[in-house]
Amino acid sequence: MSTFAKRWNRSVLSLHSSYTDAFYQPNLNTRISSRKISSQNISLEDFLKESYIPSPSTHAIESLYYLEILAKTTRNFPFTIEMKDLDSFLLLYTKKGRYRLTYDNKQYVIGDNSFIFLDCSNYLKLDLLEQNWDFEILFLNGQQINYYYQLFLENGIPYCNCIPSDDSITTLHKLFSYEENNSITVELIRSSLLTSLLTNIILTKHVDCNQSSYVPNHIKQMMTILQTRYTEKHTLDSLSEELNYNKYKLAKDFKRYVHKSPIDYLIDRRMEVAKQLLLTTNKTVNEIAESIGIANTPHFIHLFKNHTTLTPLQYREKKSHYEDLI
Known part of the structure; x- marks a missing residue:
């Protein structure tokens, strides 16, 4: 050795x-x-x-x-x-x-x-x-x-x-x-x-x-759109048209300043909202998926598991069990 x-x-x-x-x-x-x-x-x-x-x-x-x-x-x-x-x-x-x-x-x-x-x-x-x-x-x-x-x-x-x-x-x-x-x-x-x-x-x-202290205005606007309007369907084309900015430059700049792609940023936002809804409401998994802008429930479950390593129901049960212990 x-x-x-x-x-x-x-x-x-x-x-x-x-x-x-x-x-x-x-x-x-x-x-x-x-x-x-x-x-x-x-x-x-x-x-x-x-x-x-x-x-x-x-x-x-x-x-x-x-x-x-x-x-x-x-x-x-x-x-x-x-x-x-x-x-x-x-x-x-x-x-x-x-x-x-x-x-x-x-x-x-x-x-x-x-x-x-x-x-x-x-x-x-x-x-x-x-x-x-x-x-x-x-x-x-x-x-x-x-x-x-x-x-x-x-x-x-x-x-x-x-x-x-x-x-x-x-x-x-x-x-x-x-x-x-x-x-x-x-x-x-x-x-x-x-x-x-x-x-x-x-x-x-x-x-x-x-x-890090400087983020261009068009990127700040894009972040706000994805943070607040996460239930909507967004594409680079639609964001480019709304912000009046070249879509390829928009994607490149977003990755440069935010360190993730626009779609990953949107998914992260949706998953954070989903986690909150799982813990604070009695909504079903289907209802939560729809409420965050994902119409396909199996796709939502797949994204959630990739994000947390747990299914939505496992996440809800695990967190509830932990809260019961404390």
Whole structure:
């Protein structure tokens, strides 16, 4: 077992998973075949039993940024990992999915197209909130990496949002092209890519923070329409006509400033209203679906379950049971 795997084993407090995955490790030319593990507490030895994790050269440890593990993974609900005291840094890009991060005594709900950058010597916990979670994960290290981490964490928030065409994602994907032997050339290339990746996510986050106080008027108007008129049918064409704005630019700007698409924003709003109606009224699921603008009840149930991992009735029963206990 590699040095990193031993350190990771000592650091993982719990790992509860129902998943299929395909691991990529540096220096491994073939992709590990997908496998399924039923929902259970599993050891890290089981989790990594088919994996190959390289040992970086002394040169890389002393002078470069280096990978300790690199993987593309899909998780299915339920999935939880809890760990601390690992001398490594975690960089995780979520392509699609929603999960809860517990870190530094705070909790964050994080979704599509986002990066988290964490110091794994601190306690951290990741809990999947939806049915599927597609993400790419790196454990990385290096003599000066804490400097980048401190820059990233400058505002106290350990994550940032991005768009699929962002340079950060392009750079991340390039890392998967270098799964060769640990030659000095490959280690230098990886270190250069990691430097670019860390720089890009820091710049993305700083730009995002600087723009957060400024939202264009047409986006504010669109947010108001979707927030207050969520029972209506909205399309990009209808919104474009109402706001007198190019629909492609409208969609792009909305994603840039709100960090989700207009349809996802509308669905989130409808689901929040649905949750309130489930808890405060005796309306049937059909009635609630109609009252939030969704005529197809099975579609509403599907959306609700994707949003909460529960059906509407399960959500109502679970919340009612919890309130009875307190």
